[in-house]
Amino acid sequence: MENNNKKDKIIRELIHLKGYEKTPDNFTDKVMGNIKSNPVIDDTPLLSTGTWIAIFIGVAAMIVMIFTLEIPYFDQVFSSSGIQQVSMNIFSNGFLNTMSAFFKGMNISSVSVVIVAATLGLITLERLLHRKFSETRILII
Amino acid sequence: MEHRDDNHYINEVIAGKTASYATLVDRHKEMVFTITMNITRNREDAEEVAQDVFLNAFRKLAGFRQESSFQTWIYRIAYNEAITRIRKKKITTLDLVEDLTGNIPDEEVEEEIAGLDKAEQKQVIAEILDILPETDRVLVTLFYLESHPISEICEVTGLGESNVKVRLHRVRKKIFSELQEILKLKTLETS
Numbered sequence: 001m002e003n004n005n006k007k008d009k010i011i012r013e014l015i016h017l018k019g020y021e022k023t024p025d026n027f028t029d030k031v032m033g034n035i036k037s038n039p040v041i042d043d044t045p046l047l048s049t050g051t052w053i054a055i056f057i058g059v060a061a062m063i064v065m066i067f068t069l070e071i072p073y074f075d076q077v078f079s080s081s082g083i084q085q086v087s088m089n090i091f092s093n094g095f096l097n098t099m100s101a102f103f104k105g106m107n108i109s110s111v112s113v114v115i116v117a118a119t120l121g122l123i124t125l126e127r128l129l130h131r132k133f134s135e136t137r138i139l140i141i
Numbered sequence: 142m143e144h145r146d147d148n149h150y151i152n153e154v155i156a157g158k159t160a161s162y163a164t165l166v167d168r169h170k171e172m173v174f175t176i177t178m179n180i181t182r183n184r185e186d187a188e189e190v191a192q193d194v195f196l197n198a199f200r201k202l203a204g205f206r207q208e209s210s211f212q213t214w215i216y217r218i219a220y221n222e223a224i225t226r227i228r229k230k231k232i233t234t235l236d237l238v239e240d241l242t243g244n245i246p247d248e249e250v251e252e253e254i255a256g257l258d259k260a261e262q263k264q265v266i267a268e269i270l271d272i273l274p275e276t277d278r279v280l281v282t283l284f285y286l287e288s289h290p291i292s293e294i295c296e297v298t299g300l301g302e303s304n305v306k307v308r309l310h311r312v313r314k315k316i317f318s319e320l321q322e323i324l325k326l327k328t329l330e331t332s
Contacts, residue, residue, distance in 0.1 A: 023171060031196065
């Protein structure tokens, strides 16, 4: 142990004698110049295009499910607010009927309103967060 | 001028006072450059990597959690950037291949070194460091030059505690045996 301590002492002295590598004189100026000339704004959206496509497919699937399946639970949920039945049968009524029922349903159903509001809410949230993060980066610069 | 800790300047930079970053660069540039030199073994590469280190650290500064040390954080960035650089350039470095046994007894090494002038001593240690693998050079610098505790060395290099201890033990042995060998050759040259 004592031998190791002695070796450590010798090595430490030699390493201290060698010291640090000297940076070029203008090193700090170059770093600061690089920082000023490279605006650091992260424009990458929080959600990628793929994620957005997945969200829209998911929302569309939800809408189709809600409007095609009979879900008694929804009737129970909205019964107290006097909302009419929200589901419709796409496959038995044909495409045109379905579409008209769809848009009709969009106008009157609270479920539709909730779905649209949720989608818009997600988009707004993403935009707000994106703007907030971008502003933080700009402030740093 | 009043001495303030790194966190003070970090907060200023985050608040928008970019110029305060120059103080952080000035404080840590030499060690960052020493680490990048230890790994790349080339001044141009080392400077380029060190510049990137400070630029990347600036970009990530908002995400830096101030409960840990800025110094350790930036050394870790330097270590990782330099390792990535040499991997990209496929620079191969020599490993510790053999354990040379010097003829100068341990107890006489100190005396022999004292017989050399400062320039020769610097040259001797530079030669020895030059043959060490890059990670070992960083360990030696952190441990002997800046006296960092093992835990911080682990944080910088990402190595485990026992690994760092074993490496330091081996590198001490290696440096000493190289020292004995060089001193022996110098003795032969002068006699």
